[in-house]
Amino acid sequence: MLQRTRKAIILVSLLLFPVTLNYFSPYVSFDGAMNGLVSGSLILFGMLFLSGMFLGRAWCGWACPMAGLSEYALSVNGKSVNTGRLRKIRFVIFTVWFGGIIAMFVLAGGIKGIAPLHMTENVISVDEPVKYIVYFMVLLLFTGLTFALGKRGACHSICWMSPFLEGGYRLGRWLRLPQLRILSEPKSCISCGACDRKCQMDIDVSIGLKTGSIEDPDCILCGECTGACKKDVLRFGTRKI
Incomplete structure (x- = not known):
């Protein structure tokens, strides 16, 4: 949907x-x-x-x-x-x-x-x-x-x-503002690579998610990776750096 x-x-x-x-x-x-x-x-x-x-x-x-x-x-x-x-x-x-x-x-x-x-x-x-x-x-x-x-x-x-x-x-990161990000649960990741294959911007999602959120400036928050993940490792949320 x-x-x-x-x-x-x-x-x-x-x-x-x-x-x-x-x-x-x-x-x-x-x-x-x-x-x-x-x-x-x-x-x-x-x-x-x-x-x-x-x-x-x-x-x-x-x-x-x-x-x-x-x-x-x-x-x-x-x-x-x-x-x-x-x-x-x-x-x-x-x-x-x-x-x-x-x-x-x-x-x-x-x-x-x-x-x-x-x-x-x-x-x-x-x-x-x-x-x-x-x-x-x-x-x-x-x-x-x-x-x-x-x-x-x-x-x-x-x-x-x-x-x-x-x-x-x-600038938002520097000011520590709450930002919409793709958040992750690294412990639940099984390293299947589905998120990497779905990423439209060629980001190494499987590597970035290990920090708890995808912080690559090329992330366009399309959410393709969240839908591809079968273990619900990835989700939308806000985060302060």
């Missing part, structure tokens, strides 16, 4: 992507910064950072429009990926992009206003035929990378939203 609900939510999110595209757009944030404006996408990224403090990367598993594409692509290529190498690529992209936003605000003379509908005056992102070009390019990019790389390949390699979530998660 849990997975059916989660997959229904991410499917709806994917279907709504023509409406919400600009609110996730790194370009809209950059363009807004050039004009000294805090755009809707930058506001959303800030909200993701705040959510990460308490929910980690649950957004990635439960609400991201690209989550649906990434999961359906697993049937084409579900091989493991080099998460360490791809993480470096992701954070280089993020550093260059976010550094550019800061630079644009400086050149614009600072923040001059807040514009939630910047470049999205009609509220709907894809509101004219030419914008479907961008829409389909984004879909092809995420799908193509996942087909080529393996398990959530695009999430690991180019996602510009995950650093906000991971940053919030790490």
